[in-house]
Amino acid sequence: MSDPTSRAQALINRDNMQPHPEGGWYVELFRSEKTVSPDDGRSTRSALTTIHFLLAGSGPNGRSRLHRVHSDEVWHHLEGSPLELICLAPDMKSINRIMLGPDSPTYIIPADYWQAATTTGDFTLVACSVGPGFDFDDFAMASDLPDDEAMLRSNHPDLVDFL
Numbered sequence: 768m769s770d771p772t773s774r775a776q777a778l779i780n781r782d783n784m785q786p787h788p789e790g791g792w793y794v795e796l797f798r799s800e801k802t803v804s805p806d807d808g809r810s811t812r813s814a815l816t817t818i819h820f821l822l823a824g825s826g827p828n829g830r831s832r833l834h835r836v837h838s839d840e841v842w843h844h845l846e847g848s849p850l851e852l853i854c855l856a857p858d859m860k861s862i863n864r865i866m867l868g869p870d871s872p873t874y875i876i877p878a879d880y881w882q883a884a885t886t887t888g889d890f891t892l893v894a895c896s897v898g899p900g901f902d903f904d905d906f907a908m909a910s911d912l913p914d915d916e917a918m919l920r921s922n923h924p925d926l927v928d929f930l
């Protein structure tokens with residue numbers, strides 16, 4: 768069996784992955800040419816986007832920072848160790864912790880829910896599909912929003928490492 772660290776690096780190299788602002792590595796695989804007009808006031812978006820997302824090792828590249836997306840997001844476990852997904856309701860009160868892996872390979876995070884993830888081993892490769900398609904205008908990090916960061920620190924001090 769190959770070294771998992773070498774496998775993660777091979778995936779980064781193979782797919783020409785780039786660092787993601789939330790942590791980890793990603794490459795966009797698909798951006799639909801079809802467009803949709805969301806009914807929530809956002810401008811026209813691609814109907815669907817898909818990325819590969821890799822978390823490897825410990826520290827910032829082994830976890831994603833707490834963030835939200837204004838579209839639904841479907842996660843699919845592809846390879847490596849199970850992934851712990853942390854999903855918070857928009858009000859940051861209720862929390863779900865989901866293990867995404869071979870026995871439970873798919874999970875849907877609704878639009879506007881806060882999310883973070885961490886690999887439970889050396890690396891995890893997932894695919895994430897977003898509809899309406901991902902746009903960085905629809906993306907927010909909790910650490911960039913002082914009121915949301917304060918609420919997270921108050922309601923879930925155990926998640927401060929995800930800021």
